[in-house]
Amino acid sequence: MNIITCLKMVPDVVEELEVGPDGKSLDTQWLRLRLSEPDEHALEQSLLLKEKHGGKVTVLAFEAPELEEALFTALAKGADRAIKFTGDFSGLGGPVAAQILSSFLRSNPQLLTADTLILTGSQAIDDLEGELSPCLAEKLGFPFIGVVTGIEFDPERKKAVVLKEFAGGLRGEFEVPIPAVLGIQAAEKPPRYVPVAKVRSAMKSMKIEPREVPRPDSLGRLPVEQLYKPEVAGMAEMIEGSPSEIAGRLVEILSKRALA
Amino acid sequence: MKTGILVIAEQLRGKLTDTTFEMLGIGREIATVLELPLHAVLLGKGSASLFSQLGAADSVFVLDGASLEMPTADAIAASITNLLNKKPATLILIPGTNIFLGVGPILSGRTEMPFVNFCKDLQIKDHAAILTCQLFGGKIFADIRLPENRGIVSIYPGSFSPEPGRSGRVPPVETIEVGREETKVTFKRFIEPEAGDVNITQQDVLVAVGRGIQSQDNLHLAEELATALGGAVCASRPVIDQGWLPLSRQVGKSGMIVKPKLYLALGISGAPEHTEGMKGAQLIISINTDPKAPIFNVSHYGVCQDVLEILPLLTEELKTQKVRG
Numbered sequence: 366m367n368i369i370t371c372l373k374m375v376p377d378v379v380e381e382l383e384v385g386p387d388g389k390s391l392d393t394q395w396l397r398l399r400l401s402e403p404d405e406h407a408l409e410q411s412l413l414l415k416e417k418h419g420g421k422v423t424v425l426a427f428e429a430p431e432l433e434e435a436l437f438t439a440l441a442k443g444a445d446r447a448i449k450f451t452g453d454f455s456g457l458g459g460p461v462a463a464q465i466l467s468s469f470l471r472s473n474p475q476l477l478t479a480d481t482l483i484l485t486g487s488q489a490i491d492d493l494e495g496e497l498s499p500c501l502a503e504k505l506g507f508p509f510i511g512v513v514t515g516i517e518f519d520p521e522r523k524k525a526v527v528l529k530e531f532a533g534g535l536r537g538e539f540e541v542p543i544p545a546v547l548g549i550q551a552a553e554k555p556p557r558y559v560p561v562a563k564v565r566s567a568m569k570s571m572k573i574e575p576r577e578v579p580r581p582d583s584l585g586r587l588p589v590e591q592l593y594k595p596e597v598a599g600m601a602e603m604i605e606g607s608p609s610e611i612a613g614r615l616v617e618i619l620s621k622r623a624l625a
Numbered sequence: 626m627k628t629g630i631l632v633i634a635e636q637l638r639g640k641l642t643d644t645t646f647e648m649l650g651i652g653r654e655i656a657t658v659l660e661l662p663l664h665a666v667l668l669g670k671g672s673a674s675l676f677s678q679l680g681a682a683d684s685v686f687v688l689d690g691a692s693l694e695m696p697t698a699d700a701i702a703a704s705i706t707n708l709l710n711k712k713p714a715t716l717i718l719i720p721g722t723n724i725f726l727g728v729g730p731i732l733s734g735r736t737e738m739p740f741v742n743f744c745k746d747l748q749i750k751d752h753a754a755i756l757t758c759q760l761f762g763g764k765i766f767a768d769i770r771l772p773e774n775r776g777i778v779s780i781y782p783g784s785f786s787p788e789p790g791r792s793g794r795v796p797p798v799e800t801i802e803v804g805r806e807e808t809k810v811t812f813k814r815f816i817e818p819e820a821g822d823v824n825i826t827q828q829d830v831l832v833a834v835g836r837g838i839q840s841q842d843n844l845h846l847a848e849e850l851a852t853a854l855g856g857a858v859c860a861s862r863p864v865i866d867q868g869w870l871p872l873s874r875q876v877g878k879s880g881m882i883v884k885p886k887l888y889l890a891l892g893i894s895g896a897p898e899h900t901e902g903m904k905g906a907q908l909i910i911s912i913n914t915d916p917k918a919p920i921f922n923v924s925h926y927g928v929c930q931d932v933l934e935i936l937p938l939l940t941e942e943l944k945t946q947k948v949r950g
Contacts, residue, residue, distance in 0.1 A: 375761075376761055378761050378762040378764050378894065378896075379894075379915070381917060382761055382764050382765055384765070391761075391765070402863075406866070459730060460730065460733070460734070460740075487726065488726065490760060490761045490762050490896075491760055491761060492742050492743070493741065493742055493743065493758055493760060493767060493769075494730075494739075494740060494741070494742065495729055495730030495733060495740045495742055496726065496727065496730060496742075498727070499698055499726075499727035499728075499730040499731050500730045500731075500734065502699075502731075503730070503731055503734045503735075504734075508699070508808075508809035508810045509697075509698060509699060509727055509731075509810070510697060510698070510727075510810050511698065511723075511726040511727045512723045512726055512879070526813070528816065529723070530723055530879040531637065531723050531724055531879070532637070532722065532723060532724075532878065532879060532880075532882075533818060533880070533881055533882070534818025534819065534872055534873060534875070534879075534880060534881065535637075535815060535816070535817065535818055536815070536816040537695060537812060537813075537814070537815055537816065538812075538813040538814050538815075538816060539697070539810050539811065539812055539813060540810070540811045540813055541809070541810050542809050545809075548726070548727070550879070551862075551865075551866045554868070555866060555867045555868055586739060587739060587741060587769055588769065588770055588772065589767050589768070589769060590755070590767075590768040590769060590770050591767070591768050592760075592765055592766070592767050592768075593765070593766055593768075594764070594765060594766070594917075595759075595763070595764075595765075595766050595919070595922065600921075600922060600923070600924065600925065601911065601921040601922070601924040601925060601926060601927035602925065602926050602927070603921075603926075603927045603928070603929065604926055604927065604928050605929075608930060608934050608935055608938050609938050609942075611928055611930060611935060611938075612935060612938035612939040612941070612942040613942055615910065615926070615928070615939055615942075616939070616942045616943055616946050618910070618926060619854075619887070619943075620946065622886075622887075622908060624830065624854065624886060624887050624908070625854065625943055625946055
């Protein structure tokens, strides 16, 4: 089985985010990036499929700060190849990313065999112009389904039976012919941990393959007027003090409402 | 031909979702300002009987398509594309839900109308539609001005009140043949929610844990607090994905919508996917080390501290209180 996994770096929202001087993009000076969380699940699901059915996992990503470490981590976890598109891709939206990826895959037919599954995170926190997976499926003319949390691959019938989440814990089972693009919400198992030593050894023994791709005229398509931090509604009354004072105050609040 | 605003109604197992009425409410508002007709769109056979609930729209289009019973994104997009050939529209509102994920980008690709995701507010300023979208887990907002007010907008569930979208008026209805869409993805069956040990939607008190709980070994701290409060433990997505708690305990977009008397959010950042499921709680108290965590925007009380430090103290204090009577 040929598994293509598209990965992307996104701002780590645990950190403070600042708007840049243009007022329309994030200030990149202190920005810390991490692998998009649903992409991490897409990688895990790819590795689980490989373990079960054999084949190769190729990860694809657009150059970004701290990407190399994420790619070497993917290799250390069990991916076979890592390809990095070189260039400045800040502000790249889903539709343009899909266009670049589909042209690249089409010009590399060995990556687009009849038993290909393309996995990527179902969504990312910066998908303002739309998620990558449906855009890519459209460009390639492949079937698509998103919010996937489980995949049963049937090599005989060249089909996958996938689980999609709706709401309230309700899920649906869908049948998808291969090749297909799947947007992964969560892998069947939590993403595996890989020790730093293994990542270091991957850095020594394996290579990230750089690829140049033609740069499109525009990476994003939406006219952003302004980017800003939401005003804190001032709704929450913040309770301060020592931890035990805080605990005391919380119990007081709960008692008043007969909740304690 | 006069164009209009389309609201794509969403139904799940024969019931229109709240998001549908949220879209109708805001759709009505902007349609009035822009002096455009507002049409609601019902997808597929079996949904036609729902039209009478869509009176906030000027009229209802029922798209007759065999494959639209539990539609896939490409089937929905194909039907709407066909509809647009017969009934042009400038602005299309779609639900930002799991069911509709993918519809916007596909429809945008096929119609060349721009698509805007994560919209939480829509205003008309000097006849221009300004969309406010929440990015980066709700930490940053982006304002987008749609050229010529033309576009497909995904409305984040819970962004508007559904009430203005409900109407007793019976709207005129028109059935539109959009043809059978050849979709390669076939719906097989629903898988019911796993019957959990606890039904979190029925609890008065919920102790919710997020990433800040750090490890499964710390879960007992939350369990103990829940016991002291007579409630149950629930969680945000990362905790469920780690397998620390079953799916039945998940609050948010894919999980449950809960409205308890008390919701204690412990180490939860408050991404829109989570707040969608809990912002209707009567009292929300949040503890998080990040003073800018979006969870504080929907909380009544906030504590900027490490949950692991506060949790045992709070449980202890509650027990002492009980002894004191």
